[in-house]
Amino acid sequence: MQPLPGRALAYIDWSQQEFGVAAALSKDGNMMAAYESGDPYLAFAKQAGAVPENATKKSHPQEREQYKLCVLATQYGMGAEALAQSLKQPVIRARQLLAAHRRIYKQFWEWSDNEYNHAISTNSIQTVFGWRQIVKPDLNPRSIRNFPMQANSAEMLRIACILMAGRGVYMCAPVHDAILIEANEDAIDQEVQIAKECMTQASHYVLNGFELGSETEVIQYPDRFLNDADLEFWNQVIGINEKVQNITPTYN
Secondary structure, X not given: OOOOOOEEEEEEEEOOHHHHHHHHHHOOHHHHHHHHOOOHHHHHHHHOXXXXXXXXXXXXXXXXXHHHHHHHHHHOOOOHHHHHHHHOOOHHHHHHHHHHHHXXXXXXXXXHHHXXXXXXHHOEEEOOOOOEEEOOOOOOHHHHHHHHHHHHHHHHHHHHHHHHHHOOOOXXXXXXXXXXXXXXXXXXXXXXXXXXXXXXXXXXXXXXXXXXXXXXXXXXXXXXXXXHHHHHHHHHHHHHHHHHXXXXXXXX
16 A cells, blocks of 8 residues: 555554453453563563563563464464474473463463353353354354453454544554554644554553553555565565566567
């Protein structure tokens, strides 16, 4: 996507949204402290005693990556074998990380177990504002455990969009845990600030006062809104298009 001359796009996404939602809903003090540190993955490694308190993302990248993968694995119900494959480590290492997560974030796991058991016993599970899903017999248990994070994140996005619309922010699209907005170049910073306030307010409503932070990427003409992971594919497509445009048609 490319803004027109004089216009700009801003991609604003919640920082580690699902981790923050899990921390707030479970009221797990260690988890909330990890989120508020600004880097929950490194904070988890520190809480586990795997790195010193003065460790940084730059000084301990490998340890941080392992604990990050563990956090993401628990959010999606991944077992030790699957986590070991992601880590490219023995299964015993994956089990150590998962055990550390259960030990340090004990309150989160008690809450998660209670949510799961309640869903199974009542055949339903719902968000904080009553958006309910019927639990069918063939529903994947991992989906049940992940529902509170995913669905309440969706509630948060819905409320943020309502708040932004009320304040006149021009929204291009919601994008899972983010919102893409557009404005004149000279007004984009102000619109970003309004949008971020709305996103913080939405998290406040959904998470009973706990507020999530957000990050912003601004795109101005002639740049395009393009993820780094897609850049190689984009350049390949553009290259093919240029070759096609330069072909001189022949007629029989």
